[in-house]
Amino acid sequence: MLIWLILIPMLAAALIGLAKAPARPTAILSAVLTLGLGIWAVSGFDAADTSFWTQIGGVSLQLTLAPALAKIMLILTLLVTFATVLGTKAPEGSKASWYNSALLISAGATGAFLSDNIIAFFSFHELALIPTFVMIGFFGRGDRRTIAWKATLYLGAASMVLLVGLILLGSQLGYTFSGIAASVAAGAPLEYGHAIAGLLLVGFGTLVSLFPFHSWAAPAYASAPTPVAMMHAGVLKKFGLYGLFMFASVLGNKIDIFAGWNNLLLICLLGNIIWVGYVTVNQKRLDYLLGNSSVMHMGYIFLAFAALVAANGHNEWAVKGAALLMLAHGISIALLFLFCGQIESQTRTLEIGALGGLGGKLPVMAFLFGLAGMASIGLPGLANFPGELCIFFSGFADWSASDITKCCLGLGPVQIATIVALWGLVISAIYMLRAYRNIFQGDLSRASDRAAGLTASDRAAAIFLAAMLVLFGMYPASILGFFA
Template structure:
């Protein structure tokens, strides 16, 4: 069941070498592969049982048993939504790729490698296997930025690869430490595999996990690669970067930080919550200062990913569910924002907020793109009725009881999201269209389509969050049990026993 999700993109890589495929046809093949992958993820999701926290559709094959490396795949309520979202955003990213992209075969091979890497990482139930998939996306993304990026692509790509390589080293070291110090016989994932370690050892290893995945998320102060990467990356790569690849970081924090080290996690949770506040406020204030639309969205990602750390630190069932919602919501919303910024750049050749103006002009501007942008920024700012509101409400509701001050400060951050995004909308979309932009090329419906799809999903899941919550509730309740158990008795809160309930 899960194998095709991981390996279908590799079949696509094989198809790309068929003779007679030009850039346009390669794109069609890539779209077909990504479409099939997405449909298959929906099939898996429809058969997924959300009532249990247990791993489902487990595949277990011995591979390099002496090394403890087994091909072990499985899906639970944490990874299921991320797998479906990845399938969708891959489809959107490929759709948004210019048919005339340079060196199309290499381009689509890189995209497919990322597809396999990300899905494989989400489904891996073996630490080394996860690491292999996690590292698999490193070089393709480096090349996607370095070859198809903007003027400073080499700088951005190199910075990305240095940061991510360091992230990989730290994660690998932590995984090795867990297995070698814990005495496990293989790298197969088990929530108890670090339970026998001393608190000091747990803290050291958790530190490696936190920094390793913190770079990927990214969290302040490990974030500096992200704005550069986004600014230089093409629109499809930005969609993948923000929508999918950052989620590997937050997924890693939840699965391997909270999941493997509940005791140490509980011990440093106040620090983590404060770190989240710093990251949220830093991302938010930096976004306010930006003049490049893409950089603003990039910094907003830093802020919004900080919410995930806050909720993970709180580790209540509701906050844990909130992290999953936030990952999916941010994937869809940031994907939408980058799609729209990409269209604006394609038509105006600039992303400078001080240069752009009046793009909502109904006849000569980009009115539909502007309308979708307003919806996207409302969703990102957590307006009720959209997915961003559900995720942030769950996070704040779930985190407040444990970290009220930090939660309130993060709520300030979400309030400030409205400030910078309204500045963006007000400056670029309202007012009179400048003379330089009175003859902008028209936006075709095919260019609007991905934005519409994402916008509809953001609204649908904003109005009917239970359709997603039912996949993850059981996992959310189960995932925080171990943290609740190790908390000092006096720190036990009613929320620890609260199960998330949906109808």
């Protein structure tokens, strides 16, 4: 059954592109079918069919839902895909490209998150990147060609670095996650571990926009058409983080290959949280504010990974916190980019200074944007809060067992980084609350006066994602139960 989660969106894209099927209804039908199948799979109703295996060109394509993180990332992918195709409207003449981009990114992300073979895992991600570059280059805002080329060069180089690391690792321990775990359990040696860890961190880190390899991300999200921004920032960006935590899981005691890089990683992730956070505060356009905000919040999930490495792989808070925040961030940033596209279509501007009083014209959007914004800054009761809380706890969980030399006041580097990272909560509150005030409150601006109201599908997609933020915020056990 799992293969259909990939084939259905690919077949729908083929019907739209080749058979000229009606684009939006076909995309919505595909999203509904895959969402239903995905819920069935992760709920265990088809427990006998939670894996799929075949051989393609010498590479085994084995799909599995065994890892808890795979289930969570599948849920994220299907939720955001459904909201994307339901809540975005394609310009006339580009409907096929518009909806096919979301479907192909969804298929690629699903394949990556479900693949046991690390080469298939890599290849599915590359498949999902192609429509990202194409859509920015042809349908993006601003200097779209330059932005598309920059993203292509950054992510292409990162993929090559990552592929070298995967090959070096796979040639020694096996080319599947399950095979690597078995090899480690059998005591297989691993040479060049420090170099492999560096390659994985640079490759995955650049794909996730780890500081200082982050400068491609905010312009790409700001320029991207709404479905691409929602799918990439919400879903595909989690590929690198998913990869790091999956390798941490299967490497067992060999996770110490990352230990030599941990202090440098802490510096980089604080660059995401503090440096990029202050950059976000100074943004004048909503699309750039959201793009930089997304980059900033990746720092917290890297902090969880650093805490996991410092504890030699034994830090339950880190794994669960990262999983919760990846899911929550994906939903909240997708909802915010959905509103970003709707605001632009309604007012014909994304300049924060040109907006104002929009809440009086679009009260439903004002409420739901506020909810998504509060979720993104970690308000208790919404989905981001339990993930961030777990991550901050992870910085101090069993820290005395860390093999990193203690320093200032008896604290280790992870604990110091965790304390510094708390300031990011203040930064997030500043830029999000100020943006909300300037866009939705105050006197009605000329641009905001153009707003005519949301359609039923606009509201339905936004309410759907907002409901998920409330559900997972009030009941995080619904996700943490996968780790049982």
